[in-house]
Amino acid sequence: MNLIELVREAGVVGAGGAGFPTHVKLAARVDTVLANGAECEPLLYSDQFVMESHAGEIVDGLRHVMRQTGATRGLICVKEKYHDAVARFEKLIAAEKGMELFLLGNFYPSGDEQVLVYETTGRIVPEAGIPLNVGVVVQNVATLANIARAAKGEAVTDKIITVGGEIKNPGVHRVPLGASLAGIIAGCGGPLVDDFALLLNGPMMGRLADPEKEVVTKTTAGFFILPKANPHVARLSRPLAADIRLSRGACEQCRYCTDLCPRSLNGHALEPHAIMRVINEQREPEASTVLNAFLCCECGVCDLFACPIALSPRRFFRDFKRSLSGRGIRFTPENKELKADIYREVRRVPKDKLTRRLALSKYEIKPAYHGTRWDMPAVNLPLSMHLGAPALPLVEAGDKVKRGQKIASIPEGKLGAAVHASIDGTVTKVNGYIRIEK
Numbered sequence: 001m002n003l004i005e006l007v008r009e010a011g012v013v014g015a016g017g018a019g020f021p022t023h024v025k026l027a028a029r030v031d032t033v034l035a036n037g038a039e040c041e042p043l044l045y046s047d048q049f050v051m052e053s054h055a056g057e058i059v060d061g062l063r064h065v066m067r068q069t070g071a072t073r074g075l076i077c078v079k080e081k082y083h084d085a086v087a088r089f090e091k092l093i094a095a096e097k098g099m100e101l102f103l104l105g106n107f108y109p110s111g112d113e114q115v116l117v118y119e120t121t122g123r124i125v126p127e128a129g130i131p132l133n134v135g136v137v138v139q140n141v142a143t144l145a146n147i148a149r150a151a152k153g154e155a156v157t158d159k160i161i162t163v164g165g166e167i168k169n170p171g172v173h174r175v176p177l178g179a180s181l182a183g184i185i186a187g188c189g190g191p192l193v194d195d196f197a198l199l200l201n202g203p204m205m206g207r208l209a210d211p212e213k214e215v216v217t218k219t220t221a222g223f224f225i226l227p228k229a230n231p232h233v234a235r236l237s238r239p240l241a242a243d244i245r246l247s248r249g250a251c252e253q254c255r256y257c258t259d260l261c262p263r264s265l266n267g268h269a270l271e272p273h274a275i276m277r278v279i280n281e282q283r284e285p286e287a288s289t290v291l292n293a294f295l296c297c298e299c300g301v302c303d304l305f306a307c308p309i310a311l312s313p314r315r316f317f318r319d320f321k322r323s324l325s326g327r328g329i330r331f332t333p334e335n336k337e338l339k340a341d342i343y344r345e346v347r348r349v350p351k352d353k354l355t356r357r358l359a360l361s362k363y364e365i366k367p368a369y370h371g372t373r374w375d376m377p378a379v380n381l382p383l384s385m386h387l388g389a390p391a392l393p394l395v396e397a398g399d400k401v402k403r404g405q406k407i408a409s410i411p412e413g414k415l416g417a418a419v420h421a422s423i424d425g426t427v428t429k430v431n432g433y434i435r436i437e438k
Helices: 004-010 046-053 055-069 083-092 113-120 142-152 180-186 230-236 240-250 272-281 288-296 299-306 313-326 351-357
Strands: 032-037 073-079 097-103 136-140 156-165 171-177 196-200 207-209 222-226 367-371 379-382 406-409 423-432 433-437
Touching: 004 055, 004 142, 004 288, 032 055, 032 113, 032 142, 046 055, 046 083, 046 142, 046 156, 046 367, 055 073, 055 083, 055 097, 055 136, 055 142, 073 083, 073 113, 083 097, 113 136, 136 142, 156 180, 180 351, 196 230, 207 230, 222 230, 240 272, 240 313, 272 288, 272 313, 288 313, 299 313, 299 433
Parallel strands: 032 073, 032 136, 073 097, 156 222, 171 367
Antiparallel strands: 156 171, 196 207, 196 222, 379 433, 423 433
């Protein structure tokens, strides 16, 4: 099999974002491949440890992707402050043709694909476009490590995640896919507070979740135990109706949300303050204001950093997108030249300041890395851990399976990703997920 087939068979998806099936990206022809090691979300350290512990596999994966896509340039994008990772990469790529390091500042959202493309190449991804439109493929560093393993015939069965916050033993752990978050909490000694909320993934683009119902998937970066009284938990818990009432009574049209918006700074026609004006004045919006909601990447800069009173244009954009998509309405890009804002560089959001604004600085402590794979008694593997159609089960209750065995496949002619057993055991249930017990 060629690389695309091996990656498809291994079930590799984007490990740092929405889970786009990687084999589809590899079919493109580009001139540049970016290895995304920015990990810009506060509190997360998973990719940092992947880079420090699996740098060789990342370089192997980058080499495979460059060869497959025809790229002549491969940039490993890592924050300058990650000294150990930088030192490892410098040694590994010294003799690699076309590979180089690109050192990033400590700002948010440096790991956003479109921000990263502009930082490294000076190219602006078109509105509603993707990096492929400007000859670039972006792969998360953990995805590249998975590609290197897929080239050797190894399927995706594990995930390195950060576990932090108010928990007895915070750390970065390698756990099997499908592992219960409640089980991981117990394995880390349990929470330090009785009344807590669980923040899944980072505080900027993550969400509150029920540990009894959630499991580790291919896109899980980590989770954090926070006191329910934490201001950030209160913000994330606020219903949309309350946001609307607050906006109508408090928004002062300062424009900070637009001035600091990463998409706006990249030249896109996204103006968060305009959507706030529509909500505040309770009037029919201009068509462009509504459709421009699709340009929002929901990074959270507008509500969690820019707004002095924590109003949320992002939530309004999200609601608009959901409503418009349900009616089959999409954004139609114009063929126009885009120019980055002249103040772009001075309006980057410093990550340290962002963490303080979120009232989470006490949890921004580099935890210990535990590279030994966790042994879990059971896993629940969702059939949808990726963008696209859910995988189709290849097993049924009572079947014996081995770790790495394919247990669900991509539907014919659909976008999707295969699912593999993450532990040895017996299939006990198939219902939107596949449960395996040792």
